[in-house]
Amino acid sequence: MESSSRMSESEQNIAPFHHGTYHMLAEIGKGSFARVMKARHADSGQIFAIKMVKKKRLNNKLTANLQTEIQIMKNTRHPGIIRLYESYDTEGHVNLVMEYCKLGDMSRIIKHAGKLSTIPGLQEMDRRHHSYPKALNPMIVRLFARQLIDAIRFLHRRNLIHRDIKPQNILLDIEDVSNMSSERQVVLESLAKAIGVNVNAWRWLPLVKLADFGFARHLPSTSLAETLCGSPLYMGPEILRYERYDAKADLWSLGAVVFEMLTGKPPFRAKNHIELLRRIDTTVLEFPKPAINYPDGSDYPKDLQRFILGLLKKTPVERMSFETAFNHDAMSPPMYNPYPVGYTPPAAPGLITDGRNSGESQYNETRVAQMIEDYANRSDCIWSFAEIKFQQLMPESASSDVGSNSSKLADELSDLTDDAIVILSEEALLLYVKALGILATAIDFASQWWLRHSRLGDGPPHTTDRINATVQWLRNRFNDTLEKVEHVRLRLIQAQERLPEDHPAHPSHHAEDGAMSIGSGNLNVYISSRITADKLIYDRALEMCKHAAGDEMCKRNLSVCETYYSTALRMMEALLDRTDDNRSTNSEGGGDGEFDQQQEEDQQHLEKMIHAIRGRLLATQQKMQSINENEKLYRAGAHRRSGSNTPVSVVSN
Structure with a gap:
């Protein structure tokens, strides 16, 4: 079935005509077997999309597909799936009366990315999360993908497989929230909670809906299908190979669609399905260079990259499972959920030395410069992690406002629930304070060096300039971080006050021992969760190592692996510094034996982890060097085979 209830690039004007109780207004889609009309009900005036399927073009198999489509849509009620209101027969057509989606299909949205503000109904979304040429804003990709995964989860639980998920079969509509029934409000509140936004987000965030169930079928979880169906560009490779397949074929299609929303291009392209299969089998999937740089320094949000790559595994056995996909970090919005107990907030860090007894060796100029830069790099990795949380908390227009009203403006623009705001704010505060502690340590260490240098005047000029430049960066970053801590602190307090009184994070449950501090200064904010910055950092570093290890084994994305390993190494070193400092403090004060x-x-444990990560980083760098050398040899050989008379000794390395 090639047509659906989607709106084409522009509605095709026709001579209006009556069709039963409907008044046909325009043609909004056309295929080999059907055309889709925009229609108004004669009595209610409500607008519908009517799919008029030509009976004479249907063989037995297509007729069976159509009946399956009707039965599935009649028995399926979900805000992420196009609703079928009724079906009726006329002399030449089978007619499906469906809900009308004003914004058209996902391919239209991707095509107009970068200028979505020109499309009625999308101006506010584009103002909040501006798109880029041919690619959607990652935040919008995330929100669209979460809606899709919620619809696919609904189908999966009913043993249904769509088999033709593609941008053209994903429709978008804007809800009229001012004119909702109480039943509809309950449905949309549930969906908003599932994707991690406030119900008011439906004022500007389009509803995403799966359409065209012509290829859909009931498929018990233990069953396998064998027919070739769907759209080749988004087909799972098992279907292209004419192998038996199961519901995981929908997950491949979802991964391909999310990839295209994020990058503006399908992951694999070809003129026919044979060439497409060859490219899938022989190409290592890489993400193209994005139009912007993201806060954590990656090309695209890392959790979205992992999600997409997990879906686009070539063999279904290796592909991400449904449960893993449904519960993936990229698809699981931050909701209220008590953290595991057993962690207490850390104290403010003290001065960290290099562990040597000799004062002279500690203040060696080159070593001091290197140590200060090491602290700066470690703080930067943790600061970048905190920035991810901050960007989710503070919409762009609010984060650019440094005034005292920024947190209030952020609340007005935000679509996060108060639970999500509390959790994100607490995690951002913990990470920012951790970064501040490392920055303070570096500045303190530099101050001690400067006092000695001023007294003795024995530092090489180039080393002194190097240290001064680093210290200036440290001070700027410290001031910037303090400012962001204040924004997040205010956002957290306001969110806590809006929580129900029986919520654990409500101010009525705050205890004095839960207050958070920076050094000797009290932030006057209560941290309700029992997790620590160290726990967040450790988990993040471990996650990056696991992801890098998978790619490293396949010699894939090695430059990304190098970045992941380097970042994880600096994070682990920051934790080891903390452990060293705590051990030093306890040894001086007696401490508790246990x-x-x-x-x-x-x-x-941290020393073992650091040793292992350094080993993997070195191995990755060696693989990169080996690949580069092999490429140079190959180019040199190709150059010689081409018949060039240039002497080998002249060829540049």
Whole structure:
């Protein structure tokens, strides 16, 4: 079935005509077997999309497909699936009366990315999360993908497989929230909660709907299908190979669609399905260079990259499972969920030395410069992690306003629930304070060096300039971070006050021992969760290592692997500095024996992790060097085979 209830690039004007109780207004889609009309009900005046399927073009198989489509849509009620109101027969057609989607299909949205503000109904969305040429804003990609995954989850739980998920079969509509029934409000509140936004987001965020169930069928989880159906560009490779396939074929199609929303291009392109299969089998999928740089320094949000790559595994067995997809970080919005107990907020860090007894060696100029830069790099990795949280909390227009009303403006523009704001704010504060502690340590260390240097005047000029430049960067970053801590603190307090009184994070449950501090200064904010910055950082570093290890084994995206390993290494080193500092403090004050033993075990574990990550980083760099050398040899050989008379000794390395 090639047509659906989508709106074409422009509605085709026709001579209006009556068709039963409907008044046909315009043609909005056309295919080999059907055309789709925009129609108004004669009595209610409500607008519908009517799919008029030509009976004479249907063989037995297509007739069966049409009946399956009707039955599935009649029995399927979900805000992410096009609703079928009724079907009726006329002399030449089978007619499906469906809901009308004003914004058209996803291919139209992707095509107009970069100028979505010109499309009625999308201006506010584009103002909040501006798109880029041929690619949607990652935040919008995330929100659209979450809606799709919610619809696919609904189908999967009913043993349904769509088999033709593609941008043309994903329709978008804007809800009239001012004219909703109470039943509809409950439905949209549930969907908003599922994707992690406030119900008011439907004022500007389009509803995403799966359409065209002509190829859909009931498929029990243990069954396999064998027919070739769907759209080749978005087909799973198992279908292209004419192999038996299961519901995981929908996951491949979802991954291809999300890839295209994020980058503006399908992951694999070809003129026919044979060439397409060859490209899938022989090409290592890489993300093109984006139009912007993201806060954590990656090309695209890392969780979205992992999500897409997990869906686009070539063999269904290796492909992400449905449950993993449904619960993936990229698809799981931050909702209220008590953190595991057993973690307490860390104290403010003190001065960290290099562990040597000799004062002279500690203040060696080159080593001091390197140590200060190491602290700066470690703080930057943690600061970038905190920035991801900050960007989710503060919409662009609010984060650019440094005034005291920025948190209030952020609340007005935000679509996050108060639960999500509390959790994101607490995590951002913990990470920013951790970064501040490392920055303060570096500045303090530099101050001690400067006092000695001023007294003795024995530093090489180039080393002094190097340290001064780093210290200036440290001070600028410290001031910037303090400012963001204040924004996040205010956002957290306001969100806590809006929570129900029985919520654990409500101010009525705050205890004095839960207050958070920076050094000797109190932030006057209560952290309700029991997690620590160290736990967040450790989990993040471990996650990056796992992802890098998978790609490294396949010699894929090695430059990204190098970045992941380097970032994880700096994060682990920051944790080891903390452990060293705690151990030093306890040894001076006597300490508790059991606590000291735990600290010793933590340090040993971190040292092993750092050693392992350094080994993987070195191995990755060696692989990159080997590949580069092989490429140089190959180019040199190709140059010689081409018949060039240039002496080999002249060829540049």
